Amino acid sequence: MTEKWDFWIDRGGTFTDVIGRDPQGGLHARKLLSENPEAYADAAIQGIRDLLGLKSSSAIPPGLIGDIKMGTTVATNALLERKGDRVLLLTTKGFRDALRIAYQARPDIFAKEIILPEQLYERVVEIDERVRADGWVERLLDVAACHPAIEQAKADGIDAVAIVFMHAWKYPDHEKAVAKVCRKLGFAQVSVSHEVSPLIKLVGRGDTTVVDAYLSPILSRYVQRVAGELGAGPRLMFMMSSGGLTAADMFQGKDALLSGPAGG
Template identity: 50%
Template sequence: MDSAWSFAIDRGGTFTDVIGRSPDGRETSLKLLSSSTAYTDAAVEGMRRILRAAPGAPFPAERVAAIRMGTTVATNALLERAGARTLFVTSTGFGDALVIGDQARPELFALDIRKAPPLYAGVVEADERLGADGGVVRPLGAEALKARLAAAVAEGFQSCAIAFLHADLNPAHELAAGELARQAGFGFVALSHEVSPLPRFLPRAETTVADAYLTPVLQAYVRQVAEAVAGAPLYFMTSAGGLVRAEAFRGRDAVVSGPAGGVVGVAETARRASWRARRALASWR
């Protein structure tokens, strides 16, 4: 769609920067407050202003080729502890594994060690166990887990992070527990073998909890923007600096979505500057 606009957007906690490139290659930039009573969303409002869409008129999706956005929605939710109320479901005996953590000591000689509280608000230990080869040592106690999950939903838990020992080798127990969680009424369920299919339990479980904690908040924002742009192609920047479709954007990918955009921009600027410098040097010689 060379005859359509494309947008690059940085949606920060305080300001939102919108850059629009017109079909003839000209660029227009706009800076708005990210939160204002004058509009619902700063990114959408910025695009509407650049496209000169009339107030109240439908978003002109047919004039937009692509919308690429970096956002600190997940970053701010993590820093402000404003994620979903999350339940951590794990193997019997490992309920406090994430609180204990590993032997990392950021302040090696500190006598008063202060650790941040976990992201989850409750723990359920499921009666199950897999061996180091992925074989079933103890089958999943489905009925007991089902009752405890239903009780957690009744207490107001919204999101569920499930991480069992050795689930990277055999996801059967996680899949069964995930189905029970959905049946119990959890709005979002994260399974560790899908979120982070790695052999080490601790980082896999930590990533799964973060995904369950942040994704509901992130998806709410993504849905809001997607509905507002009426089907225009919408992409979000991941922490790795790549782009994913809006429907594939999850909390595990978004913690440094906004900062990653800055790094990508600096890297590209440096690459172009280096190319120009080499060209200038070659012409001088």
């Protein structure tokens, strides 16, 4: 049996459940309110402290914990409550409304009032470039021409960007060039469609990229807070929507939508 504690955590919107296995193999459970700022900063960390017999203000000693595996609804709730980061969408000129128009799906075909879903991006900037379906460059990217509009968005406080160009899954060089510009300008989150979801079909690839840009900053802040409290010792992993586990530093917004539900 391991000489360290292992933890399994379900961090929900209302309650956080913590299961700990001590070095002798015994199981221990703890349930806490997910949000209780007067008592503790983070429910998952507090649950670990409680099971280890530590005070709320105590640092977690190195060497006590082996693995921590967590499912969380942080991204799920941020999406449902529209509390993600402000997002700038950069897309091919002429396709600014492609994600809003989407596939024109109508669940109720006789509805007299069609209410379009709220978009997650705040602003759209069209980039003068064009690649054909076979990867042939029809219109070269003018990198210098991109700067003013992107710089203005950054100056206005937008700190996350989603880059979605036509057929970028086939020819990603234009996206790579614009992503380099955005990172140089200091955007904290740069989600690029050929990296996030390198698949054919603009709308699906674009929606996934926008969601990633919208949620990844919130998720990153939460993961960093938890990892900072734990220190370098424990191996921290998060459950993805697919049901698989990933290292904390690889956990992205696009993979976190169903993290909590996937873990049961």
